[in-house]
Amino acid sequence: MSENITLNNGVEMPALGFGVFQTPPEETEAAVAEALTVGYRLIDTAAAYGNERGVGAAIRASGLDRSEVFIETKLWISDYGYDEALHAFDKSAGKLGVDQIDLLLLHQPLTSDFDRTIGAYTALEKLLADGKVRAIGVSNFMPEVLARLSETGVVPAVNQVEVHPYFSQPAVQKADAEHGILTQAWSPIGGITFYRDGQKSTLENEVIGEIANRHSKTPAQVMLRWHLQQGRSAIPKSVKPERIAENFDVFDPSTSSGQRFELTADELAAIDALDTGVRSGPEPDSITLESYGRDIPEA
Template sequence: MPALGLGVFQSAPEQTAAAVETALQVGYRHIDTAAAYGNERQVGEGIRRSGIDRADVFIETKVWPSDYGYDETLHAWEKSTRKLGVEQLDLLILHQQAANLFDRTIAAYRALETLLADGRVRAIGVSNFTPAAIDRLMDAATVVPAVNQIELHPYHSQPATQKADAALGIVTQAWSPIGGITFYPGPWGDERRNVMQDDTIAAIAAAHGKTPAQVMIRWHLQQGRSAIPKSTNPGRIAENFDVFDFDLASDELARIDALDTGRESGPDPDRVFGEQMLFPIPED
């Protein structure tokens, strides 16, 4: 799996194909999507429009909890491959741990194991799983997840989850790797901080002649994580890929690590999945 990929969360369907095409022409070879994003079809279109051979593109997608269950997850694979226009997925992961529905989560993962054994997927994994959820899963699973995709950026680096993943040989993959989807509460009242405007990261970026986003992506890659920054802007897509010509010093990595607040900004992974969250994934 290429460590750096393009994410398409919240990319409008009408913008997704062009973003994917641009990314592949820039040099990306890893695209991350999900059934719940509603843009798998456009991801497939962008791959075809790029002219890059399918065998050279790593496609990752996710099963939403409404499709958890053994037979349901097998059918989710059918829906995703049909929309993407491919016969095999490179990585298929469970989108949420859905802790209050964990029997269905386990059944879904068993379906992933079947798809892996049958060669319909090349690798399987999970997303938004806490260490406790990984432990629960491994009590029933036979295949260790290849990837755990979690919220991870300098203000929320989740060291305990990274450590638990590493102990099992699971690659930690960062969504919102540059903190782009959220603003973070500051220490006083309504003051807000955005990791893209952090003074420490700005200083490191200036020292290398790079942008804050490039520094954060480099931080992920040098520490052995996968990162999937999202953009539909051609210039930003290219900028986010231009991170292979510099290295961060160990003290710079440590300074970024020290920015962790211990506070998530995205949804709580342990939240209850009620019926309103189990929206159906369309067939087409």
């Protein structure tokens, strides 16, 4: 049974979700169907992923009531601006096959043309006021950019950013908390981390491995527990049924030793200490229409 988090506007959202970043469109429906069968009730996608249609198809085929599945998607920078973002909602909702999206985010800050970013966020506020979305937020917004949204009226409910043991972004998490914004971790188990100077994958890290052995859990499960216990949402991804099930198995009441699976304060601190301060994803300020713009299809 999943845990829920209450957003700053009172909407409840599952703490652990299923992501489909880089999941090929032809594999998305099967992966999401497996995740829903396992018990995930939050599915995260994005217009730029090109797989919203597969997400919607899996949800419809699941037999679950629409109210039981929390759908989260993101608008791409090519659709920023007020009117453009309103239309982008229509495109995403159409592909997902829904009238209402539970959480709609701006995928990246467009710092090179921030007026368009403000216009897009203002459109999100309009969609929220009209009941077409239940909550709104942002992704990859650093504290100084987040502060520039102050001229808008609605505080984002979520800031989805890269967070894993090798890059935990404490300053971003602190700024989010100060504004009552939930930090949601993409790449929560360090799936995109690079091997720099002989650095091992988070899945092969000795500290995480020792903690996992102590709890009879896997390194991935330890990292997801680390996120949840520190109040973050996390959206791991996989197309492998065994991994999909494994990642969700962090809510069980006890381990084989009879002890509840919960990390100690020392274990949480040991994972925190692994932070390198080195980002694996692109620098948010480097995202421009010239380098990252792409047309988001109508259907």
